[in-house]
Every structure is written in structure tokens, then in C-alpha cells.
Amino acid sequence: xxxxxxxxxxxxxxxxxxxxxxxxxxxxxxxxxxxxxxxxxxxxxxxxxxxxxxxxxxxxxxxxxxxxxxxxxxxxxxxxxxxxxxxxxxxxxxxxxxxxxxxxxxxxxxxxxxxxxxxxxxxxxxxxxxxxxxxxxxxxxxxxxxxxxxxxxxxxxxxxxxxxxxxxxxxxxxxxxxxxxxxxxxxxxxxxxxxxxxxxxxxxxxxxxxxxxxxxxxxxxxxxxxxxxxxxxxxxxxxxxxxxxxxxxxxxxxxxxxxxxxxxxxxxxxxxxxxxxxxxxxxxxxxxxxxxxxxxxxxxxxxxxxxxxxxxxxxxxxxxxxxxxxxxxxxxxxxxxxxxxxxxxxxxxxxxxxxxxxxxxxxxxxxxxxxxxxxxxxxxxxxxxxxxxxxxxxxxxxxxxxxxxxxxxxxxxxxxxxxxxxxxxxxxxxxxxxxxxxxxxxxxxxxxxxxxxxxxxxxxxxxxxxxxxxxxxxxxxxxxxxxxxxxxxxxxx
Numbered sequence: 224x225x226x227x228x229x230x231x232x233x234x235x236x237x238x239x240x241x242x243x244x245x246x247x248x249x250x251x252x253x254x255x256x257x258x259x260x261x262x263x264x265x266x267x268x269x270x271x272x273x274x275x276x277x278x279x280x281x282x283x284x285x286x287x288x289x290x291x292x293x294x295x296x297x298x299x300x301x302x303x304x305x306x307x308x309x310x311x312x313x314x315x316x317x318x319x320x321x322x323x324x325x326x327x328x329x330x331x332x333x334x335x336x337x338x339x340x341x342x343x344x345x346x347x348x349x350x351x352x353x354x355x356x357x358x359x360x361x362x363x364x365x366x367x368x369x370x371x372x373x374x375x376x377x378x379x380x381x382x383x384x385x386x387x388x389x390x391x392x393x394x395x396x397x398x399x400x401x402x403x404x405x406x407x408x409x410x411x412x413x414x415x416x417x418x419x420x421x422x423x424x425x426x427x428x429x430x431x432x433x434x435x436x437x438x439x440x441x442x443x444x445x446x447x448x449x450x451x452x453x454x455x456x457x458x459x460x461x462x463x464x465x466x467x468x469x470x471x472x473x474x475x476x477x478x479x480x481x482x483x484x485x486x487x488x489x490x491x492x493x494x495x496x497x498x499x500x501x502x503x504x505x506x507x508x509x510x511x512x513x514x515x516x517x518x519x520x521x522x523x524x525x526x527x528x529x530x531x532x533x534x535x536x537x538x539x540x541x542x543x544x545x546x547x548x549x550x551x552x553x554x555x556x557x558x559x560x561x562x563x564x565x566x567x568x569x570x571x572x573x574x575x576x577x578x579x580x581x582x583x584x585x586x587x588x589x590x591x592x593x594x595x596x597x598x599x600x601x602x603x604x605x606x607x608x609x610x611x612x613x614x615x616x617x618x619x620x621x622x623x624x625x626x627x628x629x630x631x632x633x634x635x636x637x638x639x640x641x642x643x644x645x646x647x648x649x650x651x652x653x654x655x656x657x658x659x660x661x662x663x664x665x666x667x668x669x670x671x672x673x674x675x676x677x678x679x680x681x682x683x684x685x686x687x688x689x690x691x692x693x694x695x696x697x698x699x700x701x702x703x704x705x706x707x708x709x710x711x712x713x714x715x716x
Contacts, residue, residue, distance in 0.1 A: 238542030243553045246540060247634050247700075250619055251530050252503040254304040254496070254630035255297065256336075256515060259318050260284035261507050263311040264340060267361075267374045269402055269445055271434040271516045272310070283507045284315050289525070290322050293505070298329050300529045301617045304630040306359075308336035310507070316346060320353050327354030330615075332629050334359060339386025339397075340379065347386075347393035357396045357629075359427075360387060364401075364410040365417040373406055384421065391422040399423050400473055403455045404431035405444040411455045415462030415470070425469035428459045428490075430579070432474060432516055433568040440568055449480055449579050456481075456490060463489070471696070477561035478554050479581040484590040491590055492696040495559040499698075500540040501630065503533055513539045516564035539563075544573040552583045556701035557590070592702060594672050601683050602667050605654045608676040610647035616640055627674050633698045639666070643675070652679055669699055 236246045261272065261283040285293070297305060305326055312319045312335060319335070326333050334357045335350070360383065364370040367380035374380075390397050399418045403411065411428055418426045430447050433440035440446055459470040472490050481487040496502035497514040504512040509523040511532040521535040538544060546560040560566075561577030569578045615626040623640035626632045635643075639660060646653055655667050670676045671687075678684050 236541040249500045251300040253501040253632045256306045256504045258507045259312045260310040260315045303626040304332045313341040323353040340382040342386035344389045347389040351393040362399045364407045365413040398425040400427045411458035419466035419468040427473045429473040432565045477577045478558040479585045480579045483588040485588045498559045546576045553703045607652035607679045609652045
């Protein structure tokens with residue numbers, strides 16, 4: 224790929240069953256989902272933690288001392304982003320507030336997963352003051368009866384909506400995760416409309432992945448078939464156009480199910496964070512997992528460390544859990560065969576087929592990156608760019624990771640990283656003529672597109688700021704070559 228120049232051989236994992244598969248092995252996770260407590264104030268019917276006997280108990284929780292120890296480990300191992308979650312993290316508010324403040328002081332970006340039912344105006348303001356920038360909450364329907372059925376308690380809808388209002392009023396960005404299944408499959412558009420009215424920035428139409436304890440999910444209302452999934456995504460796209468709300472998904476849909484990757488580009492690119500090696504999950508007792516839906520442990524982080532547990536997750540990272548029928552698919556790096564947890568839930572194996580799998584022949588329109596012509600013209604005219612202070616780098620030995628913000632990270636070669644680090648340190652601007660690498664034009668263009676560089680020109684900076692998520696959803700290394708080449712040729716002709 225363009226940003227990945229000539230890679231060192233020992234940095235890439237390949238798999239003989241998958242012709243196009245390649246994955247660079249990371250030294251530690253990009254992001255950690257850190258459970259402050261397993262306790263929760265509701266007991267959703269679809270929750271993968273549903274099996275816990277006393278969901279209301281906060282006995283299984285992180286103390287302030289253990290939290291401080293974990294934060295020191297996170298800083299030492301250069302993890303970029305931490306999602307503070309549960310259970311319900313607001314049930315241990317003191318730990319939550321303390322964690323946000325300490326992580327913020329250490330330069331670690333954060334987000335919180337919360338149902339927001341406990342988010343009073345005072346608490347929302349205190350969390351914002353502690354450094355909270357974003358909350359992911361759940362609202363499964365605009366219809367109170369449907370939402371409360373899925374969350375298993377009457378009155379939850381009203382409390383969630385009130386919590387969203389309080390959090391937005393405090394100046395914190397809110398995204399909504401709508402878990403789509405049989406009970407709410409026809410509620411997507413109206414729920415997105417309600418979210419837009421509440422000031423929610425983005426709604427995720429996330430497919431329901433049944434928990435491991437469901438032995439026959441097809442016999443329950445937790446099921447979701449291809450036609451229903453596509454209708455939900457169509458409703459989201461309609462809501463995006465009508466209400467201006469951003470849309471996406473938190474669990475990958477197989478790209479072959481989507482078919483038209485141009486139409487459904489909002490749902491392309493995420494893949495599986497566990498398979499990418501981007502994520503680690505740490506429970507409140509210190510036990511670790513690669514996937515949030517997974518029960519298999521990889522060691523207590525307080526005993527084996529972050530890197531020690533992460534190394535034990537290599538079967539997720541090296542392609543071992545990919546579905547073998549996807550062997551010739553050129554989108555394998557973007558798609559990851561869909562969701563391995565869903566495959567395990569339905570067919571009893573992480574490397575089984577995703578229940579929404581359709582087959583490569585069902586991809587009717589390929590994925591293409593659309594790089595705005597304004598970026599190309601600016602590069603070609605010799606415009607100057609700088610590396611913003613928020614950009615972070617991590618040395619992986621024979622390559623670097625570059626973090627744009629939050630968990631949005633991609634790999635670059637060592638010489639390019641060192642060039643960018645020097646420019647960031649000095650604060651000097653540079654043009655395409657100053658980039659001492661082959662294909663400097665393409666390199667610079669893609670770094671701008673990925674928001675790793677910002678223009679000095681005010682008009683161009685304002686243009687790029689209109690869509691604050693431009694380029695963030697796609698890892699350049701995962702895109703088939705023609706996905707970039709055709710876009711560059713199109714806008715530069």
C-alpha cells in the first residue's frame with residue numbers, strides 16, 4: 224500500500240489459507256476496554272454479561288489503588304485510548320471520575336460506555352470537568368415499550384433519555400448504540416430521528432451478537448437475518464440524509480452481505496478490533512479478553528501485564544479465526560470474515576462462518592476512497608502542512624503506529640515516522656517537495672486525508688474541518704490497491 228512502503232519481512236503475519244491476508248503484529252493494544260465494575264443497574268436481555276447472578280452488585284470493582292496501578296501500566300506500554308466501561312461505570316462514580324482525571328493528565332484519550340441512567344446534571348458536569356469528551360450509550364428504540372422490553376425494566380427509556388439530555392448539556396459528545404434484533408428491527412429510522420433531536424452526534428446500528436450461553440439463538444428474538452440487517456442499514460442511511468446524524472456500526476457486517484460497498488461505505492472499514500490487534504478487554508477483577516463477547520481468559524493483567532496477556536491473543540491477530548471460505552477475498556483485511564463472536568454463537572467455533580455471510584460473488588460494487596480534490600490541488604500547488612500536536616507515535620521495532628486521535632491508528636514505516644516526529648518536535652511546516660520518499664505526493668495526500676497533517680491555509684483547514692471524521696474510519700493498509708489508485712487518478716485528472 225501507499226503509506227506502507229517496503230515492509231520488513233518479520234513484521235507481517237501471513238496465513239497460507241488467505242491469499243491477500245497480511246497483518247502487522249503490534250507490541251501492545253491500541254485501545255483497552257477497562258471494566259470498572261461488573262455491576263450494572265439494568266439487566267438487558269441481549270447483554271453478554273447477562274449470566275452474572277447479581278448484576279446490581281459492585282463487589283467486583285476496581286479500587287482506586289488498582290486503578291492507579293493499571294493506569295501506570297497503560298502509560299508504560301503506550302496504549303493510546305481507554306474506554307471506561309462496565310457493567311455500569313457510574314455505579315462506581317468516584318473511581319470513574321478519578322480514572323478520567325488521571326488518564327487525561329497522562330495524555331491518554333478516553334471514552335465512557337454508560338447507559339446514562341445515573342447521569343444527573345451535577346455528575347455530567349463533574350465528568351466533563353474531569354476530562355470526559357465522549358460517551359457511548361444505548362437506546363434501542365424510540366418506542367419506550369420496545370426499549371424497556373429489551374432492557375428488561377419499565378421506565379428505563381425515560382431515564383436514558385434524561386441522561387442523554389444532561390450529558391449533552393454538559394458539553395460532552397454522545398453517541399448511541401442501537402442493538403438491532405427482531406424486537407426493534409423496524410424502529411431504526413425513528414430512533415435515529417429521536418437521537419438527532421436530542422443532540423446525539425452519531426448512532427450505531429449494531430447487529431446483535433448472542434451471548435455464549437444462548438445455545439440456539441435462531442430460536443429466540445435475538446436473531447437477525449441478512450434482509451433485516453440491510454433494511455436497518457438502509458434506514459440509517461435515510462436518517463443520515465434527513466437529519467444530518469452520523470451513522471455507523473460497532474460490530475462488523477460481512478462486506479459480502481453489504482454487496483454495494485460504495486452505498487454502504489459508512490459501515491465499511493471497522494472490521495474486528497480484536498482480530499486487528501487493536502483491542503484488549505480488562506475485567507474489573509483484572510482478567511483479560513481479546514473480544515468483549517469472549518469468555519476465554521488470557522491471564523490476569525495484574526499478574527502477567529498488558530503485553531504478557533496481549534501476546535497470548537496472537538491467534539486472534541494472525542488470521543487463525545478467519546473463515547476459510549474467505550481465502551481468495553481481497554477484502555479480507557478490511558472485513559476479517561465479519562464477526563468471529565457471532566460465528567461462535569451460532570456455529571460453535573470462532574473460525575466458522577458469520578451467520579450473515581453471503582460470499583465474495585455478492586460484492587457488486589467495490590470500495591473506493593474518495594479523497595477530496597481540494598487536498599490533491601493543495602499538495603500539487605506546494606501548500607504547507609504541519610503535524611498537529613495531538614498526533615502520537617509508538618515504536619513497534621521495525622515500524623511505527625501513528626495515532627490520529629481516540630483509537631484511530633494506522634501503521635507507517637520507521638523512516639516516515641522519524642521524519643514526521645522531527646517535524647512535530649520542531650513545529651516546522653513542509654510541502655510535498657520536502658518529503659524525501661518515493662511517491663511523496665501520494666504519501667502526503669493520504670496523511671492529510673487521515674488527518675495526520677493539517678494545512679496552514681485557513682480556507683483549506685476550514686474545509687477539512689466541516690467533516691471532522693474524514694478518513695478516520697479506514698486503515699490505509701487494509702484497502703485493496705485499486706481502491707486508492709482509482710480515487711487518486713479520478714480527483715487529480
